[in-house]
Amino acid sequence: MKSRLLGVFVLSAVVLLAIAVGASNAGKKASPITLTMWSYDNQDPGLQPVLQQLSKDFERSHPGVKINIVFKAFPDLVGTVPRALASGSGPDVTEGNQGYQTDAQLVKAKLIIPLTKYVKKYRWDRLYAPSTWGMFRWTPDGKSFGKGPVWGIAQTGQNVVAFYNKRKLREVGLNPNRMPRTFAGFDRLLAQLRAKLPDGEPVIEHGNNEGYGFIHLFGGIQGAYVNAQSVRNWIYHVPGSRYDTPGTIRALAKLQQWGKAGYFNDDYNALEYDASATEFAKGKGVFWIGGDWDSTIIKTGLGGANVGVMPVPPGPSGRWTSVGGLSGPWHISAKTKYPDLGAEWLNYVITSQRAKTQMFSQQQIPADRRTKAPSGDPYLAQVTKAFQLVANDDGLLLYTDWASPSMYTTLQNQFQLLLAGRQTPAGMAKAVQDDWEKFDKTLR
Amino acid sequence: MAVDEPTAHDARPDPTGPGARRRRRRRGGGRAPGDPRNIGWLYVLPGLAFYVLFTLAPLLHTVYYSLFDWDGLTGKTWIGLSNYSEALRDEVLRDAFVHSAILIVYYAVFPVIIGLLLTAALTRTVIRGFRFFRTTLFLPQLIAGVVIAQAWTWIYATDGPLNRALELVGLGSLVRPWLGDFTWALPSIGAIGTWVTFGLCMVLFVAGVQKIPTSLYDAARVDGAGPVREFFAVTLPGLRDEILDAFVLTTINALRSFDIVYNTTAGGPGGETLVPSMYMYQNAFLYNRVGYAAAIATVLAITIFVLAGIVLRIGSRGERT
Numbered sequence: 001m002k003s004r005l006l007g008v009f010v011l012s013a014v015v016l017l018a019i020a021v022g023a024s025n026a027g028k029k030a031s032p033i034t035l036t037m038w039s040y041d042n043q044d045p046g047l048q049p050v051l052q053q054l055s056k057d058f059e060r061s062h063p064g065v066k067i068n069i070v071f072k073a074f075p076d077l078v079g080t081v082p083r084a085l086a087s088g089s090g091p092d093v094t095e096g097n098q099g100y101q102t103d104a105q106l107v108k109a110k111l112i113i114p115l116t117k118y119v120k121k122y123r124w125d126r127l128y129a130p131s132t133w134g135m136f137r138w139t140p141d142g143k144s145f146g147k148g149p150v151w152g153i154a155q156t157g158q159n160v161v162a163f164y165n166k167r168k169l170r171e172v173g174l175n176p177n178r179m180p181r182t183f184a185g186f187d188r189l190l191a192q193l194r195a196k197l198p199d200g201e202p203v204i205e206h207g208n209n210e211g212y213g214f215i216h217l218f219g220g221i222q223g224a225y226v227n228a229q230s231v232r233n234w235i236y237h238v239p240g241s242r243y244d245t246p247g248t249i250r251a252l253a254k255l256q257q258w259g260k261a262g263y264f265n266d267d268y269n270a271l272e273y274d275a276s277a278t279e280f281a282k283g284k285g286v287f288w289i290g291g292d293w294d295s296t297i298i299k300t301g302l303g304g305a306n307v308g309v310m311p312v313p314p315g316p317s318g319r320w321t322s323v324g325g326l327s328g329p330w331h332i333s334a335k336t337k338y339p340d341l342g343a344e345w346l347n348y349v350i351t352s353q354r355a356k357t358q359m360f361s362q363q364q365i366p367a368d369r370r371t372k373a374p375s376g377d378p379y380l381a382q383v384t385k386a387f388q389l390v391a392n393d394d395g396l397l398l399y400t401d402w403a404s405p406s407m408y409t410t411l412q413n414q415f416q417l418l419l420a421g422r423q424t425p426a427g428m429a430k431a432v433q434d435d436w437e438k439f440d441k442t443l444r
Numbered sequence: 445m446a447v448d449e450p451t452a453h454d455a456r457p458d459p460t461g462p463g464a465r466r467r468r469r470r471r472g473g474g475r476a477p478g479d480p481r482n483i484g485w486l487y488v489l490p491g492l493a494f495y496v497l498f499t500l501a502p503l504l505h506t507v508y509y510s511l512f513d514w515d516g517l518t519g520k521t522w523i524g525l526s527n528y529s530e531a532l533r534d535e536v537l538r539d540a541f542v543h544s545a546i547l548i549v550y551y552a553v554f555p556v557i558i559g560l561l562l563t564a565a566l567t568r569t570v571i572r573g574f575r576f577f578r579t580t581l582f583l584p585q586l587i588a589g590v591v592i593a594q595a596w597t598w599i600y601a602t603d604g605p606l607n608r609a610l611e612l613v614g615l616g617s618l619v620r621p622w623l624g625d626f627t628w629a630l631p632s633i634g635a636i637g638t639w640v641t642f643g644l645c646m647v648l649f650v651a652g653v654q655k656i657p658t659s660l661y662d663a664a665r666v667d668g669a670g671p672v673r674e675f676f677a678v679t680l681p682g683l684r685d686e687i688l689d690a691f692v693l694t695t696i697n698a699l700r701s702f703d704i705v706y707n708t709t710a711g712g713p714g715g716e717t718l719v720p721s722m723y724m725y726q727n728a729f730l731y732n733r734v735g736y737a738a739a740i741a742t743v744l745a746i747t748i749f750v751l752a753g754i755v756l757r758i759g760s761r762g763e764r765t
Contacts, residue, residue, distance in 0.1 A: 079729040082517055105732055109517035209624070211712060267602035269624025269713045405731040409711075416714040420626050 032064040035338060035345065038081060038094040040328060042071040043274070045296040047156065047327070050358045054349045065341065075210075078102045085111040085333050092336035093345065095328035096152060098135045099235070099402025100145065100439065103329060107151055108142025112331040114149035118343040124153060127351065127368045128326070131394060134236065135325055135402075143443045145402075146236035152329025155350050156293070157365040159324035159387040159396070160216040162186075163280065163288045163298050164308045172196040176308055183224035183315045187254070190263055193286055202265035204258075205285030207276025209269060211412030212401070214419065217289045218255055219323025219397045220312025225251040228321045231397045237440055243400075244429035252418060252425035259419040269416060292383050293327075296363040304379030309386050314395075321395035324387075326367045404439035407432075503745070510738035516728065520735070527739035537740060540720045541747075543630055544699050547719065550634025551641055551698030556690050558638070559645025560683075564675050566646075567653045578650065582643040589703030596636045597623065597708055623709050629717050636704055641697060645690045652686035653679060688759040692752045699748050720744045 037055070041047035048071055055067035070091070072080075078097050082105050084090030096102045096112070106112045115136075119125055125133075139148035166176035172193065180186045193203045207213050222231065226247035234241035258264070265271070265285065273290060274297065280288035281301020288298065289312065298307055311322040330350075332342045349355050356366045360374055365387050373384040390396055401408040414431050417423035423431075510527050512520040531537055562581070566574060584592065599606050600622035607619040622632040656678065664674045680687075702721040705711065711718035711726075720740060728737035 082732075086517055101730060101732070105515065105517060109515075111517070209712075210710065265602075267621030267624055270597075270600070270602065270621035271624070405733075406726075409726060409730065412712060413715045416712055420714065422626070422714065 032066055033338060033341070034066045034068055035093065035336075035342060036091045037067060037069045037345070038077055038084075038091040039069060039071055040074040040077040040095055041155075042073065043293065045300070045362055046293060047359075047362065047364055050355070050362055050364065051349060053358055054352075054355055055345075057354060058345055058348055062341075067345065082106060082109065082111065085335065088335050090333060090335070092333050092338060093342040094331055094333065096331050097402075098152075098325065098329055099399070099407075101402070101405040101408065103151065103331075104138060104142040104145065106142075106331060107138045107140065111334055112151055113334050113339060114140075114151055115153060115332065115343070116149050118347070119150055119153075122343070122347045122351065124150075124347075124351075126370070127153075129369060129391070129394070132326065132391075132396070134232070135398060136329055144237075146232075146238075152331050153346060153350060154326035154329055154367050155355075155364075156327040156359060157324070157367050157387045157391070158327050159292045159311070159365070159390060160219055160290060160322050161292055161309055161311050161383075161386045162220070163290070163295070164310075165280070165283070165286050165302060166306050166308055167302075168283075168286045179308065179310060179313075181313050183221075183313050186313045190258065190287075191261070194261055194263060197286070199262075202285045203263040204265075204287045204289060205276050205280040206264045206268040206289070207271040207273040207279075208416070209272040209275075211408065211416075213268065213273050213276070213290070214255070214415035215399065215401055215408075215411050216291065216323050218251070218415070219321070219400075220289060221254050222248060222251045223312070223321025223323075223395065223397055224315030225254075227317070228319065228393075228395045228397055231400070234436070235398050235400060235403045237403070237436075237443060241436075243433045243436060244426070249425045249429050252428055255415075256418050256421070256425060260421065264419075268419075291324075292387065293364065295379075295383050299363060299379055304377075307379065307382075309379075309382040311386050311390050311395075314393075319393040319395055320389045321393070321397055322386075322390045323399060324390065324396045325398045403436055406439070407435055410435040506738045506741050506745075508738075509735055510742050512735040514735040515732040516734035517732075523735070527736050528743070530736065531739050531743055536715065536718065537720065537723060537743075539715065540718045540723045543717060544701075544719050546630060547634050547637060547701060548695055548698040550631070551637035551701065552691055552694035554634075554638045555642035555645045555694055556687060558642040559649050559690065560680070560687075562642075562646045563649035563653060563683075564671070564679060566650060567679070578647060582647050584640045585644050590707050592636065592640060593704050593707030596632075596704075600632055600708075624713055626713055626716055629709055629713060633704060633708060633717055636708070637698065637701065640704075641694050645694070648686045648690050649683055652683045656682035684759065688755060691755050695751055695755065696748055699744065699751070 037051075039047075039051060041051060051069055055069050059065055059067055074097075077095065078101065081090065081094055081096065081102070085094070085106065086109065096106050115124070133150060134146040136150045136152040136154075137146055137148050138144065138151055164176065164179070169176040173196070174189075174192070180189055190203050197203060204217075206217065226245065230241065230245075234243060265276075265279075268276070271279070274294060277288055277290060277294040277297045278301065279285070281298045283302070292309070295309070311320050314320050330346050332339050332346075336342055350366075351368060356368070356371050357374075359366050360377075360380060363380055363383060365371075365373075365384055369391065373381050375381075401411055404410075410432060414423060414428045418425065418428045509520075511522060511524060513523045513526070514520040565571075566577075571577065598604050601607070602619070602621045606622065610616065610618050620628060622628050625632075660678045660682070661674065664678050669677060700721055701719060702725065705717055705719050705722050706725070709717045711722045721744065724737045724740040724744065727733040727740060
């Protein structure tokens with residue numbers, strides 16, 4: 001009995017000791033230097049192979065440095081990164097997400113450092129238009145968005161555009177080379193298509209399973225009815241900004257009308273965003289309105305020559321707008337031992353010629369506004385042109401879900417209710433504004 | 445250490461079997477070192493330590509957090525029971541609990557009924573390959589929730605096998621995107637729960653039936669009972685404990701369900717499939733409201749305790765009469 005008792009003790013002690021030793025060893029991999037990066041740009045084809053290749057290049061030019069780049073799904077990364085950074089064993093460099101849900105938290109909790117020093121050192125200020133930098137600016141208390149120091153930097157441009165299947169347009173007797181240049185014309189085209197297409201065939205193939213599908217798609221409509229700056233101001237919580245304006249309510253009514261008229265595939269709520277791009281690439285629907293980061297998926301399926309790319313055309317103002325901005329903001333952890341090395345890596349994957357070639361090879365548009373698209377790729381030229389049309393009109397609307405921590409869920413639910421006819425346009429506008437105001441109070 | 449721990453033992457029933465001499469000695473308070481009864485504590489020590497460290501402590505910690513306004517990272521503000529009063533007024537949370545109540549029907553009631561029917565069928569007749577069926581039907585229990593959710597997302601897809609099958613048998617009018625449909629999303633998730641759980645119930649019941657004396661069945665048959673009568677007179681009462689266990693387990697499963705919902709609908713469409721655990725996740729990890737999320741977790745835990753208590757109480761009352 002006694003010896004068995006002793007055995008249990010010894011065994012427990014050994015196990016505990018082993019755990020303790022293992023834990024302390026894990027924290028002590030001092031040489032060579034390992035930098036851990038977290039990214040949710042896990043699309044392949046897309047940015048994942050770009051980041052992997054560039055990290056390998058960086059290791060080669062920096063002997064003794066190992067880049068450990070970890071890819072996670074978007075919700076998995078933003079759901080865990082604040083606590084991972086706070087724990088001290090998180091990434092050295094990571095993507096966050098613009099807006100109050102993630103970046104405001106990281107700034108407020110002092111988990112990331114301002115990049116002011118590196119903006120100066122690497123002349124990053126030349127990368128984007130001054131208004132574009134707003135999405136990386138926060139006051140150090142994490143309360144005011146769009147002003148204060150710069151805390152992040154991004155790799156690619158993001159633009160929600162309309163992709164169209166040229167062959168399908170021709171099949172119903174329309175000329176794909178003469179697309180409408182106004183929203184009213186675009187709206188008429190959709191109605192025309194609905195009449196000409198068979199019943200089961202959607203005009204617009206759409207995927208809203210994750211809830212951001214309609215947040216993106218709606219931007220093209222909203223931009224035709226309201227001024228782009230007013231949308232950005234609302235996201236930045238500029239006092240007096242409102243969502244429940246007559247323009248936005250009319251835009252919501254237009255979206256609801258599209259839904260009622262049967263423009264979308266009826267399984268949009270069950271279909272994932274990227275999966276709907278794949279369906280479109282297989283020939284479903286005439287339009288797919290979504291992020292240009294999925295343009296490779298579409299090119300692979302339909303072939304570059306059969307696809308047209310344009311932003312949803314502008315309203316009476318004539319200024320092109322679309323939901324978009326720059327890709328996820330890269331941050332440097334406040335707890336990393338190698339902030340300078342992290343900044344050097346960022347500079348390499350964002351500004352180097354090698355990085356740009358790599359991005360273009362995956363049909364990604366570098367965020368650096370001075371970049372010229374390589375000649376000889378008409379499809380890529382279209383995607384680039386669509387981004388520059390909007391960027392030059394200062395029409396990037398950013399993402400409305402940045403406006404409060406709960407805005408993503410609110411918009412997700414409200415759009416689903418609106419499209420199902422269970423919510424009125426005015427009712428939705430009010431619900432969204434209520435969420436904004438509830439959060440706005442905590443900022444004052 | 446624990447061996448000499450003097451308190452808390454006296455109330456514990458003696459696992460090594462009662463003895464008059466020992467009991468007298470215990471009352472006297474004196475105890476020889478290494479007394480067998482105390483060794484029991486040492487045996488449970490590793491398990492107990494893990495339980496305290498990884499279950500009890502986090503539980504109490506959660507209750508503690510629920511008293512604060514806290515974003516999970518920066519300073520906490522003590523707000524007493526405000527989170528709880530907000531939870532009581534929160535319509536979203538109320539809806540989430542209603543959805544959970546509906547899911548209990550699918551996760552607990554249906555599986556128990558199906559499990560009983562299968563048990564009746566399996567015990568009444570000798571089925572070739574019985575082990576194979578038992579294993580296959582139990583298999584969903586062993587698969588990770590994420591995998592189950594992914595598989596069912598495919599099954600429910602617009603051009604998935606379920607809709608294809610409906611079209612084949614001429615029920616094309618029923619074809620719909622099941623998980624994206626306002627009316628059908630919650631029942632669709634419920635059906636997944638039924639599928640996952642009924643195998644567990646069946647295995648519990650089949651095992652339970654084996655301890656019912658065959659003499660009871662013989663007696664019933666001699667008295668001229670048919671299969672239905674036999675089931676209600678012998679099998680059902682004989683399985684009372686197992687049925688209660690099954691109800692407790694499956695009800696807890698229903699209330700805790702997160703992985704299936706998260707990986708199929710994420711609470712949509714329009715919040716129709718939001719359950720308390722999903723809402724808790726949103727508050728903790730998306731809205732940066734850890735305090736409120738902790739309050740939701742506490743309310744959920746209390747609900748589970750109370751429901752499990754009620755089920756077990758109903759059971760023990762039956763035992764006495």
